[in-house]
Amino acid sequence: MNSNIVIGIIAVILCALPFIGVETYSLHLIIVILIWAFAYTGWSIMGRFGLVSLGHGAFMSIGGYVTALLWNNIGLSPWIGIPVSLLVSGLLAIVIGYPCFRYKIVGHYFALVTLALSEVVRQVIIATRDTTGGSLGYTPERHGEGISIVALQFSNDRIYFYYVALFVWMAGIMIWRYVDQSMSRYALEAISEDEDASAAVGVQVTREKLKVTVLSAVMTTFAGAMYCQYQMFISPDTIGGVGVSLQIVFAVVVGGIYNALGPTVGAVITIMLAEVLRISIGTASVCVSKDVCFNAAGVPLLIYGILLIVFIIFLPKGIVGGVADWWKSRSADPPDAAGSTQLEPAKAKTG
Amino acid sequence: MLAVQGLTKKFGGFTAVDNVDFSVEKGEIVGLIGPNGSGKSTIFNMLSGNLPPNAGSIKLQGREIAGLAPNVICGIGVGRTFQIPRPFKRLSILENAALAGFYGHGGSGISKSQAWRNAEEALSLVGLPTDAKASVDTLGAAGLKKLELAKALATKPNLLLADESLGGLDHSEMDQAAEMLGSIRNELGITIIWVEHIMGVLMKVVDRVMVLDHGEKISEGKPHEVAADKKVIEVYLGTDAEETAAAAVRA
Structure with missing residues (x-):
């Protein structure tokens, strides 16, 4: 619902x-x-x-x-x-x-x-x-x-x-x-x-x-x-x-x-990320010192890869799955006084 | 109901089941017993379609089912349990049974609500909760055995193949499980082939017993006849033999 x-x-x-x-x-x-x-x-x-x-x-x-x-x-x-x-x-x-x-x-x-x-x-x-x-x-x-x-x-x-x-x-x-x-x-x-x-x-x-x-x-x-x-x-x-x-x-x-x-959120994040990285870094060079410079064309891919590893380790159900779990545990874990009212949305959510 | 003739299964050079004949009448509970490696599970798996036989025929109500796929055999009306329960843990208890209730009829138009009704019926029959969310993880050994049985029953079988239903249960649970098989036959009229390693309780419930050893049928008859059979006692040396005799006396 x-x-x-x-x-x-x-x-x-x-x-x-x-x-x-x-x-x-x-x-x-x-x-x-x-x-x-x-x-x-x-x-x-x-x-x-x-x-x-x-x-x-x-x-x-x-x-x-x-x-x-x-x-x-x-x-x-x-x-x-x-x-x-x-x-x-x-x-x-x-x-x-x-x-x-x-x-x-x-x-x-x-x-x-x-x-x-x-x-x-x-x-x-x-x-x-x-x-x-x-x-x-x-x-x-x-x-x-x-x-x-x-x-x-x-x-x-x-x-x-x-x-x-x-x-x-x-x-x-x-x-x-x-x-x-x-x-x-x-x-x-x-x-x-x-x-x-x-x-x-x-x-x-x-x-x-x-x-x-x-x-x-x-x-x-x-x-x-x-x-x-x-x-x-x-x-x-x-x-x-x-x-x-x-x-x-x-x-x-x-x-x-x-x-x-989930797949839609994945599309938003990966495409936006790729776009931001492409525009901000593009094919620029990154210079570590005056003489040592790298072509940064691969940097977006590198960041992309690192983020993916982080996601697979820490959010295996993805962003939507992770948020849903967090929401459920938050609602199912009521602070003392408002206990019963807090439980309602949790039930509605699972139903 | 079921007529098996010349059933043979070889694994390489080893003959696990050798030219076995038997038949089962409608409404009977037949026990299939034998020591480890006697071939009873192999026969069971050929009946359920999990193993194709090398030779022989299996006729269910006149229809040859040897070598058919497990889901086809299930659709024809043969339900089975697994020796070690194999629940679907990603589904709830009710969903487990509903899956069987929906697909267990050879794919013929069963509505979703009918499937759910079948599931609830089967679960209450074995005494498991029918609320939608109850997780499989809450079940112990006895509960999982019951779920196995409920899954098989939800497919609305004419013939139920029960595989070592008692393994891993304590004595009172064993008695319960045996009674349950008895009442499934009495109340639903389902024919049952009960494969069991533990003989004691089985002897009290079954109409007839077949004993296998080394892939051959060595004895067949009423429980007390079989228990008195010298060949059977030889096979079941020691405590098992005493247990068999004691069970026969009680029966």
Whole structure:
């Protein structure tokens, strides 16, 4: 109940955002955050059940590249191209997932298989550079000037895309909550603990895992397609490869893997942080003394890495999970006099 | 109800179960006993689908189930417990049972609320709390055994496979558990195969006993007949043999 109200308030604020004088750059950042937040939410739908995929960069790049290649080469509108890309990645998820789940490749081994998937897809894009532009990246062709509904191109008018991204992000949160409240969630929690015992009470282990994997892959693919349509430029390293796959995992870990809004908070923090570091440090040199200077290009990554380690050690449930726990323990630990009244919110929270 | 013929399981060169035949009638409680390594758990795991047999057939109400997947066998109506309880600790007690109540019917349209009703029924049957939040961590050894049983019952089985339900329990808990299996059969009409290492209490409740040794069935019959069987006494030397005889006398 509580979280519904919070989400409602956030939704109203977000809808009104373009009209309360948010400047273009901020709006751009928010759109990027929403797109990535949707991808992260998609990842956490399976990640929270111990299905740690390091292959979601592959699905993301399929979304971008399949959509853009179909548009540029055979003029297929993204209205069809995006569903095709979703289908392709859904099938890929089955091809990779089925043997893994059937033969009980779990935990670290599953992570390694998916890690390979990231790299394979990235290498395929680079190897077919005549078609995909390789590591130099790829640009969907402009469909005339201004806004094109057919090509899902919104020119530089960010308001339209903002609402698209907002809608998609909200749909992502709703999907997350839908899964969270379904029986599949219990099955997947059980599977993550003990596959044999789950099968013994009738759970179709392989099927349940495949279902959630395909859902997660398709969501991430959709994020990739959105990213492509928004940025109008994709490259194997910006929406694919191991880098992006790890970025997804780290952001979700930072935000909180067990909460609907955790991945979004992760997206806000990691993207803002990356942006602040990029602007404040950029490619400047840091001089220790008059003669000893370093190129600081790697510093943002270094800070990023240190923060992640700190988070994993001290806030394993992420920011949202950590705050929720702290709130619960604070409310459940009443100062002597106001004991009973203090307990109420704690109960409402858990219910 | 259940007809097993020529059931054989080999692990490499070792024959764990060798050409075993038996049948179970509807509404019976059959005890399957034998010393460690006699093959009773292997038979149990073949019945539940956790191990595929090398040869032989297992027919449940005329349908061949040998080699089917565990979840399929569960869906057909065979519930099982695990010797060492395997609760889902990330779920509450009620959620554990509700999971079984929802998925244990071969995926046929069970509503969520029906699953929860099945779970509550099963939990109250074994005497566990049905409030939604009660954590698995609050259960002791006896409680965990009960939860195992509740999970199996929530799947609404026709045949219940109970694996060493008494291990790790004290005497009064053992008696309780045995009574519970008896009342599950009497009140719900569920057929039960009860695999047990400890013979004493089992003998009081079961209709029929099969004794395994080295993968072969060495004896079968009413509890007092089996307890008097020389071969069985040979296998269960010492205190176990006395216990068996004493139990038979009491029965």
